[in-house]
Amino acid sequence: MLTLEAVEAGYGRSRVLFGLSMTARAGEVVSLIGRNGMGKTTTVRAIMGLNRPTGGRIDFDGRSLSGLAPHAIARLGLGLVPEGRRIFPSLTVEENLVATARAGSGGAGAWTLERVVTLFPRLGERRRQSARTLSGGEQQMLAVGRALMTNPRLLVLDEATEGLAPLIRAEIWRCLHELKQAGQTIVVIDKNLGEMAALVDRHHIVEKGRVVWSGTPGELDASPELARRYLGL
Numbered sequence: 001m002l003t004l005e006a007v008e009a010g011y012g013r014s015r016v017l018f019g020l021s022m023t024a025r026a027g028e029v030v031s032l033i034g035r036n037g038m039g040k041t042t043t044v045r046a047i048m049g050l051n052r053p054t055g056g057r058i059d060f061d062g063r064s065l066s067g068l069a070p071h072a073i074a075r076l077g078l079g080l081v082p083e084g085r086r087i088f089p090s091l092t093v094e095e096n097l098v099a100t101a102r103a104g105s106g107g108a109g110a111w112t113l114e115r116v117v118t119l120f121p122r123l124g125e126r127r128r129q130s131a132r133t134l135s136g137g138e139q140q141m142l143a144v145g146r147a148l149m150t151n152p153r154l155l156v157l158d159e160a161t162e163g164l165a166p167l168i169r170a171e172i173w174r175c176l177h178e179l180k181q182a183g184q185t186i187v188v189i190d191k192n193l194g195e196m197a198a199l200v201d202r203h204h205i206v207e208k209g210r211v212v213w214s215g216t217p218g219e220l221d222a223s224p225e226l227a228r229r230y231l232g233l
Contacts, residue, residue, distance in 0.1 A: 079152025137168030
């Protein structure tokens with residue numbers, strides 16, 4: 001579904017990605033893992049058109065994303081849960097969810113307001129509250145729910161559990177497991193290898209703007225030298 005081939009990108013004269021390549025097949029959950037500053041978020045920004053690549057190709061379902069604006073990429077079926085949540089604090093929970101909603105294909109699989117609040121009951125309890133009054137964990141649930149309301153074919157999550165309390169992290173991981181069981185294709189950036197081991201089909205280790213290794217969580221667990229060398233574990 002998603003293919004990055006020899007992607008180069010950066011900020012001004014500073015290059016961050018140096019020929020990064022990765023894939024995500026339909027129905028897979030794949031990760032980008034690595035130390036801070038290695039290019040994971042820049043990869044996400046390149047996928048979503050927020051930072052246009054200077055080289056290589058990014059294809060989504062056989063279609064090039066080159067030159068497309070972020071809103072056009074989103075309309076193709078890519079949903080983003082950005083680092084730092086970035087909800088609309090002046091809107092209510094419900095207004096945040098419906099503001100960027102995009103109709104799905106219909107049927108039981110389509111994401112609607114009621115389906116999102118069923119997945120995250122806390123959002124249903126607070127649907128009339130201003131988003132700024134939510135806890136950090138509730139705001140993260142709202143960011144995930146907002147992305148789901150676009151009915152994405154591919155969901156991208158950038159550090160969705162960072163800084164959250166253990167109970168809230170568990171709630172986010174539960175949600176991601178449910179999404180995987182429903183066949184959702186997901187690209188996830190996270191530092192919690194233990195939680196990801198039961199969720200992810202393939203890891204991609206990013207080091208200095210390149211994918212230096214890819215494989216299953218079991219293969220990574222069987223290679224402690226990889227974790228020490230590239231993840232600092």
